Amino acid sequence: MSPKRSGMKKRTFLKTSSMLMAGSLLAPLVSCNSSSQKEKAVRTNWAGNLEYSTENLHLPKSVEELQQMVKDCDKARALGTRHCFNTIADSNDNQISVQHLNQVVSLDEQASTVTIEAGMSYGQLCPYLHERGFALHNLASLPHISVAGACATATHGSGMRNGNLATVVTALEFIDANGALITLSRKTDPEKFRGAVVNLGGLGVLTKLTLAIQPAFQMRQDVYQFLPLSQLEENFEEIMSSGYSVSLFTDWQTDKVNQVWIKRRIEENDTEKAAPTFFGASLATKNIHPIVELSAENCTEQMGVPGPWHERLPHFRMNFTPSSGKELQTEYFVPRQHAVEAIRAVSQLKDQLGPLLMISEIRAIDADDFWMSPCYQQPCIAIHFTCEQNKELLQQVMPMIEQALQPYEARPHWGKMFAMSPTRLQSLYQKLPDFKALLMEYDPQGKFRNDFMQHYIFSSET
Numbered sequence: 459m460s461p462k463r464s465g466m467k468k469r470t471f472l473k474t475s476s477m478l479m480a481g482s483l484l485a486p487l488v489s490c491n492s493s494s495q496k497e498k499a500v501r502t503n504w505a506g507n508l509e510y511s512t513e514n515l516h517l518p519k520s521v522e523e524l525q526q527m528v529k530d531c532d533k534a535r536a537l538g539t540r541h542c543f544n545t546i547a548d549s550n551d552n553q554i555s556v557q558h559l560n561q562v563v564s565l566d567e568q569a570s571t572v573t574i575e576a577g578m579s580y581g582q583l584c585p586y587l588h589e590r591g592f593a594l595h596n597l598a599s600l601p602h603i604s605v606a607g608a609c610a611t612a613t614h615g616s617g618m619r620n621g622n623l624a625t626v627v628t629a630l631e632f633i634d635a636n637g638a639l640i641t642l643s644r645k646t647d648p649e650k651f652r653g654a655v656v657n658l659g660g661l662g663v664l665t666k667l668t669l670a671i672q673p674a675f676q677m678r679q680d681v682y683q684f685l686p687l688s689q690l691e692e693n694f695e696e697i698m699s700s701g702y703s704v705s706l707f708t709d710w711q712t713d714k715v716n717q718v719w720i721k722r723r724i725e726e727n728d729t730e731k732a733a734p735t736f737f738g739a740s741l742a743t744k745n746i747h748p749i750v751e752l753s754a755e756n757c758t759e760q761m762g763v764p765g766p767w768h769e770r771l772p773h774f775r776m777n778f779t780p781s782s783g784k785e786l787q788t789e790y791f792v793p794r795q796h797a798v799e800a801i802r803a804v805s806q807l808k809d810q811l812g813p814l815l816m817i818s819e820i821r822a823i824d825a826d827d828f829w830m831s832p833c834y835q836q837p838c839i840a841i842h843f844t845c846e847q848n849k850e851l852l853q854q855v856m857p858m859i860e861q862a863l864q865p866y867e868a869r870p871h872w873g874k875m876f877a878m879s880p881t882r883l884q885s886l887y888q889k890l891p892d893f894k895a896l897l898m899e900y901d902p903q904g905k906f907r908n909d910f911m912q913h914y915i916f917s918s919e920t
């Protein structure tokens with residue numbers, strides 16, 4: 459990365475912070491009916507690349523109010539914490555956020571489950587669980603996203619044996635298009651449940667989720683720099699299995715992977731020193747940011763310092779609360795048996811990626827049984843790209859990435875940018891007909907069907 463590019467990123471970072479302070483994204487809320495409250499509302503997504511197509515944001519304070527709202531609206535779409543980069547959460551008519559419904563409903567220690575209201579974020583839930591001696595199995599790179607929104611798009615962390623974040627959902631409650639309160643659980647409705655958890659926001663408005671939990675655990679995080687690509691290709695399984703959760707960060711510009719983040723589960727008071735080298739990579743001697751030129755102050759503690767699961771699994775700290783960031787993300791899932799070939803194929807695009815890419819991250823995700831999950835019945839790796847906010851350039855480069863990964867049946871992340879045609883996307887999901895039937899059952903008139911759903915799920919155009 460040239461000093462010029464790194465300077466540009468620092469400027470972007472500073473600009474983002476000042477936008478936050480100025481609160482320049484605030485816009486007036488327009489009511490759709492009498493039950494809406496007049497409040498100030500942010501009308502863009504987190505990255506600021508998308509202005510939502512409606513001014514109507516509804517913020518119910520109770521389930522009853524929400525039910526009435528859904529009945530009153532002809533068209534509506536649930537909105538979470540706005541972290542998707544594409545139009546999956548958008549609506550031309552009404553968005554409904556359950557951000558005020560954000561309490562823990564119950565903690566069942568016997569069953570090892572927690573039931574939460576759907577407006578809760580991981581940042582709110584994790585400390586609650588940890589204080590009571592419990593943990594979730596995995597987390598995404600940052601904790602500020604809502605649990606409902608994350609599960610809807612099959613958001614994932616990393617780990618060869620860790621399924622995506624939705625895999626710990628055991629039951630959910632939502633309001634369907636008639637305003638009726640529906641509960642589905644893995645135990646009582648196994649078939650529908652597999653279609654309903656990764657729901658792309660199409661099923662209705664989620665009000666509650668029950669999640670499987672486990673005893674709280676300690677972790678340490680060690681970072682290595684400059685892993686030779688040849689080592690990665692020869693030892694992929696071993697490298698990705700070297701911790702509970704492993705992330706590779708690279709800009710593809712050399713024959714080395716820039717950083718390997720290894721997150722290990724440990725016993726209390728683990729003081730073992732990390733090995734100085736790892737498959738030819740060297741142990742970092744201080745905390746570093748995935749983009750090495752940026753300050754690591756917002757990153758979770760590294761250098762092998764033991765800490766609780768929720769302060770090591772995400773890359774970024776809970777108390778760092780970015781409410782917008784000038785970047786664009788795209789990501790593709792490839793079945794794990796093609797991991798090495800897929801990485802090699804992307805590395806061929808280094809010149810095209812160079813001017814656009816801030817950093818790539820490669821993670822492992824275990825298989826699951828959710829119809830619309832990119833990891834449906836297949837363990838995957840995900841190759842992620844954090845890019846400069848240059849939509850035109852990204853739109854030129856994404857088809858190249860998709861073409862390079864096409865032989866491996868790559869599926870895009872539902873919440874990030876992609877260029878794939880609906881026909882191609884639909885052909886990658888064998889359970890799509892069942893998913894459409896499930897949506898039709900709870901939403902026969904398409905009340906919750908936005909343009910994204912119409913285009914990618916229901917259309918038959920190319």
Ligand SMILES: Cc1cc2nc3c(=O)[nH]c(=O)nc-3n(C[C@H](O)[C@H](O)[C@H](O)COP(=O)(O)OP(=O)(O)OC[C@H]3O[C@@H](n4cnc5c(N)ncnc54)[C@H](O)[C@@H]3O)c2cc1C
Pocket residue numbers: 504505535536537538539540541542543546547556576577597598599600603604605606607608609610611612613614615658659660662663664665783871873874
């Ligand atoms: C900085 C950053 C880091 C990220 N890191 C990761 C990562 O590590 N791993 C990863 O896989 N992804 C990652 N993502 C992507 C992100 O996790 C997903 O886009 C996720 O869906 C965001 O959830 P949200 O609530 O913010 O989404 P929103 O954009 O608000 O909504 C997402 C979807 O969920 C639906 N939805 C939200 N709430 C409800 C509800 N109550 N009822 C029904 N449907 C609902 C919406 O309709 C929409 O379809 C990241 C994104 C950003 C911006």
